[in-house]
Amino acid sequence: MDDAAPRKGTVTQRAVEEIKAMIAEGRLEPGQRLPTERDLAVQLGMSRSSTREAIRALTVMGVLDARHGSGIYVGALEAGDLLETFGVVADLSRGPRLVELLEVRRVLESAAAALAAARITDERLAAVEAHLAAMNATDDPEEILSHDLAFHREIASAAGNATMAAILDGLSSRTFRARVRRGRQEQDAIARTRREHAAIHRALAARDPEAARAAAAAHVGEVEEWLRGRVEG
């Protein structure tokens, strides 16, 4: 007989748990190829449709990687893939939750800045500086935003914690930033952003973790306070 544990909500849900278990227990290694959908369906004792839905669910989470015509593979299980959902959260959040997300970001961003100040290499510091310069050299909002994001991404990477960097990346997703910024057309906003970025860079260059933490917290906190006022007002 099989293991005969047919309970557990829907059939698809069971399939998801089953596959997750295979990976968690190490029966499936990252990069390894899974049986075909058809075989998997037989193994799990369900139809291909249900199996497919389970695979789709895991694919969305970044756990699996389905390649058309080739097969299904276990994802790299890297932070970036797994936490992609985080960007969706940011996209769909509004009102008070936006403030909460920004508060989380402030906490993590300042921690990352402090770590980066202690660990950053000269090469990475140069990259940070390059994005800062590029951001100051143009007036195209789109380009500014692009370098703004890259600036923060570089710092997060320098912190040496890929997971933290991935979370911050999701929290700073393009649409999120764009939406927050949309209503902030005050002319001094850009100038203030430039000043704050410069302060962060100085702290990094000085290898001063506490200064970096404070500068990063102030940078995010400034936006946070502004948004808080708009939401509660």
Next chain:
Amino acid sequence: MDDAAPRKGTVTQRAVEEIKAMIAEGRLEPGQRLPTERDLAVQLGMSRSSTREAIRALTVMGVLDARHGSGIYVGALEAGDLLETFGVVADLSRGPRLVELLEVRRVLESAAAALAAARITDERLAAVEAHLAAMNATDDPEEILSHDLAFHREIASAAGNATMAAILDGLSSRTFRARVRRGRQEQDAIARTRREHAAIHRALAARDPEAARAAAAAHVGEVEEWLRGRVEG
């Protein structure tokens, strides 16, 4: 003609983006019911199977809520539902990424403790104290763990940031904690945990944010350091 935007990878992926857009643009409000799968399939110009896969994907992310026999509804879009993925990440992570996750948790947990110290009410403080007492009153590891989790959950809630609490909940998921603890059978581990929890509680009772931050950081950091040693060793 239709809107004629057939690009975008797979059909299912397009459906996911389409539905996400409906919600992001406010065409669908939380709690509202969506058209039936069959109607939705017609609207999107695709088969019911593909539509279902898209719905499934969004359901897994917590964006939608499909109720058998009733209909499909837009989820509450609350932090807890949306960030369930964090639990999956914690479950599937191992090796260096576990350390990274713990580092993220340390940062957030200490921030939450500091916030909680400033904001916690007497009722919540009593609840924290109750879990602390219950944890000290038993030797059943399972029960200890249960109150341990509740202890931290209560503090995270008291911090007043539901999103942060949800993330911490995912990072502290049962299997995650159990797995870390599995190898820590040293007898003094439990005693140490109790001491650390007591220190956190004292800081909360004193409404001292900095002490709470330090105590929480030390608590998580202790586990973190131990795990770091095991991974790198």
Next chain:
DNA sequence: CCAGGCGGGTGGTCCGACCACTTTGAGTGA
């Protein structure tokens, strides 16, 4: 030996049917 094509196998999509569950309201009995 190499280049090209061609076929088998894979995931992607579609269809139609049926099952399981929830909801609703008409009917029935007290």
Next chain:
DNA sequence: TCACTCAAAGTGGTCGGACCACCCGCCTGG
């Protein structure tokens, strides 16, 4: 009149099969 029952309609859940689009490796012909 009211409350309860239960049956029918509508919904998501599952199934099986068919076909399409794509990848890859073998095999053929040069």
